[in-house]
Amino acid sequence: MPTDLDSMVKVFSRPKSLTEARSTYCPGCQHGILTRIIGQTIDELNIAERTLIIAPVGCSVFAYLWYRCDAVQVAHGRASAVATGIKRADPNLVVLSYQGDGDFASIGTAESIHAANRGENITVIFVNNQVYGMTGGEMAPTTLIGQKTTTTPSGRDAAMFGYPIRFSEMIAQLDAPVYVTRQALYDTKRIMDATKAIKKAFTNQVEGKGYSLVEVLATCPTNWHMKPVDASRHVVDVVTKVYPLGDLVDRG
């Protein structure tokens, strides 16, 4: 193996639009992969100077620490509404609303749907890990039937708690959204697909096309009580059966 770095070319390094701060996520949490993908996309589109990231409430609440971009940390669920206001006030900004499932699909349902229905020219990344991560693993609207959480200790029962909500499919019924897709991060191919989808969602906004939503199936090894590799396998075997991957709307 050549040890002389002069004979080697660097083919992968930390995106320039990310700070040196270490993430606060648990080991194996795929939020970290998304952070890297977003940083890489901002680098590739060269939009760091005019990107504004909306940090939600949830595990990603510290998102403003990790990007060399402007950021706002907003009230729980209201990221899409704040994104609307910021984008309308300064249309030159590239606004990313980064939200988890408890934020986007539960407490923020009204804001999320109406921002999509108005076709706001924003990019939304919706991280679906089927659980409220930060507060200790409670049931989310996206929790699978039979899945054990701290508030459904014997598994989610449809008669009591309803069914897992396919939020992206709901958004896809609307006329306004330009791009709605569901991606995952369980292997390198999926990570590359998700990278393409996120780049497209940003490009749509830069080109003024309108609302783009990228739902990303992520793991929560801590609250799923699985090893990170087993959690990725669980996404393949179980989660994608309930939340199928692929583009739902592409009017770009």
Add this chain to the structure above:
Amino acid sequence: MPRGMVVIDKERCKGCGLCIAACPQKVLAYSGQLNHSGYNVVHTEHPEACVGCTFCALTCPDIAIEVYREKVAA
């Protein structure tokens, strides 16, 4: 196949093992050494097998991996 090399930032590594599973060449393994945060960090067990595919770095949630590849003569 070009030769590759991965450089792992031990202090960023949280020992989740996703890179070990992602590596097609079985280059990576747990080192058994703890970093300052107490995580069992990953190291290059078989560095000679690395081809610089970047799969480990793509999978790393903590962006702890940098990848180098041998320059190919033009």
